[in-house]
Amino acid sequence: MEIIQTGVTDVQEHCCSSLDERKSHHSSKTKAALTARLNRIEGQVRGIKGLIEKDTYCDDVLNQIAAVQSALNGVGKLLLTEHLKSCVVERIQDGEVEVIEELLKTMNTLMK
Amino acid sequence: MEIIQTGVTDVQEHCCSSLDERKSHHSSKTKAALTARLNRIEGQVRGIKGLIEKDTYCDDVLNQIAAVQSALNGVGKLLLTEHLKSCVVERIQDGEVEVIEELLKTMNTLMK
Amino acid sequence: MEIIQTGVTDVQEHCCSSLDERKSHHSSKTKAALTARLNRIEGQVRGIKGLIEKDTYCDDVLNQIAAVQSALNGVGKLLLTEHLKSCVVERIQDGEVEVIEELLKTMNTLMK
Amino acid sequence: MEIIQTGVTDVQEHCCSSLDERKSHHSSKTKAALTARLNRIEGQVRGIKGLIEKDTYCDDVLNQIAAVQSALNGVGKLLLTEHLKSCVVERIQDGEVEVIEELLKTMNTLMK
Numbered sequence: 001m002e003i004i005q006t007g008v009t010d011v012q013e014h015c016c017s018s019l020d021e022r023k024s025h026h027s028s029k030t031k032a033a034l035t036a037r038l039n040r041i042e043g044q045v046r047g048i049k050g051l052i053e054k055d056t057y058c059d060d061v062l063n064q065i066a067a068v069q070s071a072l073n074g075v076g077k078l079l080l081t082e083h084l085k086s087c088v089v090e091r092i093q094d095g096e097v098e099v100i101e102e103l104l105k106t107m108n109t110l111m112k
Numbered sequence: 113m114e115i116i117q118t119g120v121t122d123v124q125e126h127c128c129s130s131l132d133e134r135k136s137h138h139s140s141k142t143k144a145a146l147t148a149r150l151n152r153i154e155g156q157v158r159g160i161k162g163l164i165e166k167d168t169y170c171d172d173v174l175n176q177i178a179a180v181q182s183a184l185n186g187v188g189k190l191l192l193t194e195h196l197k198s199c200v201v202e203r204i205q206d207g208e209v210e211v212i213e214e215l216l217k218t219m220n221t222l223m224k
Numbered sequence: 225m226e227i228i229q230t231g232v233t234d235v236q237e238h239c240c241s242s243l244d245e246r247k248s249h250h251s252s253k254t255k256a257a258l259t260a261r262l263n264r265i266e267g268q269v270r271g272i273k274g275l276i277e278k279d280t281y282c283d284d285v286l287n288q289i290a291a292v293q294s295a296l297n298g299v300g301k302l303l304l305t306e307h308l309k310s311c312v313v314e315r316i317q318d319g320e321v322e323v324i325e326e327l328l329k330t331m332n333t334l335m336k
Numbered sequence: 337m338e339i340i341q342t343g344v345t346d347v348q349e350h351c352c353s354s355l356d357e358r359k360s361h362h363s364s365k366t367k368a369a370l371t372a373r374l375n376r377i378e379g380q381v382r383g384i385k386g387l388i389e390k391d392t393y394c395d396d397v398l399n400q401i402a403a404v405q406s407a408l409n410g411v412g413k414l415l416l417t418e419h420l421k422s423c424v425v426e427r428i429q430d431g432e433v434e435v436i437e438e439l440l441k442t443m444n445t446l447m448k
Contacts, residue, residue, distance in 0.1 A: 026167070039161070052150075063221055072184065073181070076177045081328060263385070282360045282419035285415060296405055311395070330399060330402075
């Protein structure tokens with residue numbers, strides 16, 4: 001999974017935390033970009049189901065699965081980049097260095 | 113991506129090729145297993161869209177994305193295992209060694 | 225590559241930067257752990273050369289290569305964990321948020 | 337890890353098996369290519385030890401580790417390609433389809 005430096009962030013994203021639940025505040029632009037990508041992925045997954053139903057040659061289906069993996073990686077990268085630039089920086093600046101442990105754990109899960 | 117040795121194959125899968133288009137013939141059991149997994153993935157992707165819409169904390173969303181990546185890897189593994197055990201073996205036994213080049217290319221794409 | 229939460233850091237690692245060149249100051253314990261792992265990897269690589277020289281069956285050699293990959297991932301994880309906990313936190317707290325771009329770039333390279 | 341289609345194979349590699357031990361017979365050209373790459377990797381690992389000893393900034397060391405990972409992946413790919421084209425094809429043609437289980441297991445290990 002490759003983390004890309006994106007220029008998608010415009011309005012300063014920020015991540016506020018209240019006593020009960022931590023929230024993130026992506027710009028509408030980032031939210032729209034993430035949602036559009038996920039819509040496409042949803043369609044691709046449905047497409048793969050159709051290929052399998054029609055006994056499409058395995059190799060062709062495997063390449064479609066690789067395409068969805070790549071698209072999903074793209075969503076993960078975009079979100080991790082936004083997270084690093086907003087939540088992680090803010091929480092470190094607020095003295096909450098335990099965010100690093102959280103980050104390490106999530107990076108582990110993403111990179112399996 | 114981890115290739116698992118599955119015992120899902122029961123009725124001998126086989127992959128027949130006609131002059132115009134190569135097809136694969138998974139057992140109904142394998143097709144049902146693949147379709148069930150893909151249905152779940154489709155639902156997970158929809159779920160992630162909902163999380164983003166509700167400004168869920170990035171770290172939680174990232175972990176959901178990792179879960180879908182893992183599920184998708186599972187589908188890829190299952191299909192690659194069936195492909196190796198049927199199409200690839202058959203085509204090599206029929207003297208079509210060029211299937212190895214096709215396999216290398218697809219493994220490349222899957223492992224990016 | 226999996227990032228492990230290690231308890232290796234004892235004495236507070238810190239990363240100081242002077243005008244000309246950025247340095248890191250691992251504890252002697254961390255430096256010894258990294259060096260010991262790298263010594264083992266060096267020996268494993270030499271071992272693989274010997275296997276190839278003796279026409280060892282490819283599958284056995286491939287498994288040795290996977291072992292070295294895993295060991296090397298371990299070194300990368302250990303170092304990235306120390307880096308996040310020291311340099312990255314310090315530089316963010318000093319207002320140098322550009323360290324995030326550097327981190328994203330390096331994570332990209334490591335995860336190819 | 338990306339499996340590349342290499343043109344390195346010239347003289348037909350083949351993989352013979354005797355009752356006691358399975359051997360592979362790479363061409364001298366393939367053996368020289370593998371050994372040269374491993375020599376370079378060994379040198380790179382020694383280089384990284386030196387960087388750590390001199391307290392080189394973590395990010396620079398991490399990028400060196402990524403370079404060795406990439407070089408090691410290259411060796412793995414080259415060997416897996418040769419293995420598929422020789423041992424795997426031969427054993428399938430000899431009716432030893434259990435080589436597929438061995439291949440799946442090794443691909444699993446390599447792709448962790």
